[in-house]
Amino acid sequence: MSAVIRTTGLSAGYGGSAVLHKLDLEVGAGEVVSLLGPNGAGKTTTLLAISGILPPLAGKVEVLGEPVSASEPHVNARRGLAHVPEDRALFFSLTVRENIRLGQRSGGPSFEQLMEYFPALANRVSQRSGLLSGGEQQMLALARALAGGPRALMIDEMSLGLAPVIVENLLPVVRRIAREQAVGVLLVEQHVHLALGISDRGYVLRQGELIAEGTAAELQESRQLLEAGYLGELAV
Ligand SMILES: Nc1ncnc2c1ncn2[C@@H]1O[C@H](COP(=O)(O)OP(=O)(O)O)[C@@H](O)[C@H]1O
Ligand SMILES: [Mg+2]
16 A cells, blocks of 8 residues: 555654654555544544644654654645645635635636635525535535545544534545545544444544554454443533
8 A cells, every 4th residue: 555644653742742643654545544542542643744844853754755854744735635624724815716716726626616615605605604504614625635646645633623424424425535536545534333324443542642453444343442331521
């Protein structure tokens, strides 16, 4: 498998103290990989370290086979790494079309192709993004990230603040995008079972330690996780 994202012994944290410990993680082209764990487990920290925003305290990160150096998130973006943060980072005063244009690069999917993934946006192209519903804003954040034609896509808490039915509709689109655009997706998600339902594999963090990894089917059935009451701490 050719990895689009790989961490080896990655430790990261804040003010010099690690909250993520020695993580080995891999995402292949066209794969959807869930990164799961309760609040404070270190999921967002992992994504920040992969994107180069947060310098690793130990270990290394590779994106598209190249080492990531800290403080150079723009270099990773150029290489083909897209990051949809928790707050979605949209320009609320700009329209749907303008937000997407900001993400577009040559070689990426066309505007029409993006609208096909998110038909709800197609009727709103001239609307300011601040006026969209939460679900539509999330679609726009995904569409803008895809507009750059990424090879790797990290999505942090896509479903935050969204009704479960919206999440159920959006996750299969993520799966379809991974397949059709050959993008490796690293998905941080509180809806564990829904996320595993569209994932190939997953990793489970707790207090910065990797406590389980495996295929989505293995994790869905993991007695170890169920007995620890672990999955019960999360929305299903
Ligand atoms: N900017 C920060 N400064 C100090 N500690 C932080 C900061 N951001 C997160 N943390 C701590 O790091 C740990 C992991 O946080 P985070 O990666 O955001 O977890 P998750 O995304 O899994 O909820 C938590 O204990 C959190 O309190
Ligand atoms: Mg987080």
